[in-house]
Amino acid sequence: MKAALIQQKYHGSKEATIKKTLELIDKSQGAELVILQELHQGPYFCQSEDTRYFDLAKDFELDIDFWRKISKERQIVLVTSLFEQRAPGLYHNTAVVFDKGTIAGKYRKMHIPDDPGFYEKFYFTPGDLGFEPIDTSVGRLGVLVCWDQWFPEAARIMALRGAQILIYPTAIGWFDEDSDEEKTRQLDAWITIQRSHAIANGLPLLSVNRVGFEKDESGCLNGIRFWGNSFACGPQGEFLVRLGSDEERAIIVDIDMERTKEVRDIWPFFRDRRVEAYECLLKRYCD
Secondary structure, three states: OEEEEEEOOOOOOHHHHHHHHHHHHHOOOOOOEEEOOOOOOOOOHHHOOOHHHHHHHOOHHHHHHHHHHHHHHHOOEEEEEEEEEEEOOEEEEEEEEEEOOEEEEEEEOOOOOEEOOEEHHHOOOOOOOOOOOEEEOOEEEEEOOHHHHHOHHHHHHHHHOOOOEEEEEEOOEEOOOOOHHHHHHHHHHHHHHHHHHHHHHOOOEEEEEOEEEEOOOOOOOOOEEEEOOOEEEOOOOOEEEEOOOOOOEEEEEEOOOOHHHHHHHHOOOOOOOOHHHOHHHHOOOOO
């Protein structure tokens, strides 16, 4: 299966950003699966807490119709990441998956961060759809979003429910004031935790991150320099492709969907799980 990772910048407006997205999709001819980054239509607005940004979610239904048409015209499975207004005062960070013109399913981000520059709890209600893979014409997709990347439980449940590939649209970057050493540690941790999900579950994994510097209009912070480094790895964590920290481009990768069985046959982690001993995982802390 050929998949395309679309890594791009925010271009100052929704219209200009979508125009660039479409250019990159059209450069990905031959891809059956196309993955866009977290909140790909606009800025990463969570750098501050400001109610005016809720207006970005008002066109959620129109956005769905637009990307549904794109998936139909290009005859692709398309993973989008949209700001959903579910009801007045109730919003989600939602990945919607389209399959050649139909809505295959959606996933509402479950883990919501609240850190300097990433004030997502102000905007997003935690998802209530659970960790359910989405069936498409290219396979059963385990779609998660950004902060979900750091939680092995999310990837494990997707795998236990039959996901054939793990997919992470994301928006993460550096603060310029951090040391080079700290930036390196953060990036290495981000890559390592995701490769570990691939290994622990014997699944290929695709992670798509944005690039470019974005400064919030409120001036609360100096801004975020999104570090890119979108990548795909196989079920043993091996890199298949990896982009740089400032490349705005699409890259196609061949995913061997049959390797999961081969890898799980030699590394049978699912066989050796001691499910009867894991009760503590259902607690906040085992004290």
